[in-house]
Amino acid sequence: MGENVRKPRILFLCIHNSCRSQMAEALLRHEVGDRFSAASAGLVARGVHPLAIRALAELGIDTARLRSKTIDELGDCPFDYIVTTCDEAREACPRWPGGGQMLHWGFPDPSASTGTDDERMVEFRRVRDAIAARIKEFTDGPA
16 A cells, blocks of 8 residues: 555444454454554443453464553544444444444454353454454455
């Protein structure tokens, strides 16, 4: 991409900005960060879930830049796309003050899974892989 071409900006929104939106931000940066700019936020900042970090690390994705933040920290920053990753965020944020196309990609909350960490990782991986597939579909565009 040329230096004078602005990359489309994508904001991933989730209720707590701890799992789904964090994984989406990291996956998009990892896969197509040369073509898109990614950010994430939540209505509440609960911290990045350790199992989300583990799920990303399994794919060799650097998670050092990830931190949980609220939508208030972003103000009315303009984004080209605002993607809600849970129904709660979609209901609470039907539009973004800075504009942009609103999209909804609902995923189950992996932090709600139960059992040992190894048992819970099954759900984190499943959600991570579903997010990665949706990002690939979105960034590849129509066939």
